Amino acid sequence: MKPGLFAGKRKTWGLSLNILTDDELQDIHLASLDILEKTGIFIDNREALDLFKNAGAKIDSQQKIVKIPPYMVEESLRSAPSRVTLYGRNPKHDLVLDGTRVHFTNFSEGVQVVDPYSGELREPKKTDLEAAAKLIDYLDDVDFCEKAIGAHDVNQEFVPLHNAEAFLNNTSKHCAFGPGNGKLLRKIIDMGSIIAGSDNAFFDRPFISFTTCPISPLKLIDDCCEIIIESAKSGTVCNILSMAMAGATAPITLAGALVVHNAEILGGITLSQLARKGAPMIYGSSTTAMDLRMASASVGTPEAAMISGAVANLARFYKLPSYVGGT
DSSP states (O other): OOOEESEEEOOSSSSOOOOSOOOHHHHHHHHHIIIIIIIIIEOOOOHHHHHHHHHEEEEEEETTEEEEOOOHHHHHHHHOOOOOOOOOOOGGOOOOTTTTOOOOOOOOBSSSSOOTTOEEEEOOOOOHHHHHHHHHHOOTTTOBOOOOOOOOOOOGGGHHHHHHHHHTTTOOOOOEOSSSHHHHHHHHHHHHHHHHTTTHHHSSSSSSSEEEEEEETTOOOOOHHHHHHHHHHTTTTEEEEEOETTTTTBBBSHHHHHHHHHHHHHHHHHHHHSTTTTEEEEEEEEEEETTTTTTEEEOHHHHHHHHHHHHHHHHHHTOEEEEEEEO
């Protein structure tokens, strides 16, 4: 097991960066609860709507708007585990996510690659994923594998299965995938069970986790709900990752963007815990600000760094493992 570094601890030595005070964290939390209770969140999935309805949320079936009472969110936060293990196929790559431990991964998903032989800028192929997995497996400072790129030369309806095959056959580290939908998620779990030797062997040490993204502002579409529910039922880790953009899909102020981001994540966590109490979660973020001149996401900017630091603060406030996009 790789222990991981520690960051953000308040000590008499070293350096920490705390973007938000305890009072500001509480303000964002209360504002998020207010949005979920009064504005609500769009849920485009029948099973998810039924889970919320049976738990006592207010449902507008025609508009598919769910208004979640604060107590339901608070209960879900209490039942979500504060400690998550990302297992590797090789136990030396096991990672514990809790407290202030920090690990690193590559980012996903590149849509173009520079051909290593011709220098041509082109769309990635499945063979490029295989090569990327081998490279990530080799690099000691990359602790687990995200799919670095997507295969553009295969049937796109089933591309998550091709992505999973390319990575799972070429690394012994933990792998995180966007599975596309609930049906393909179950197929990827079947692949993991075959590799592990049996369903029991896989679920004892699940070396696959899943990522899904709400649609900002405040939408959990059908595929997103399926992934949250199916990962919860299976007991595999689900990273709910908001990609809100300040000035575009979220308020232009960083505080306003954080509230929208947080409400989306809390809505997803609540759905997960309604599907299976105690389901392992990761509080995820690739939230940033929009470059108003270029109408594009700004990455590697002071605003992105401030949002990332604030999101990590929020995850610690909830005592949840976090995944934060780098700058």
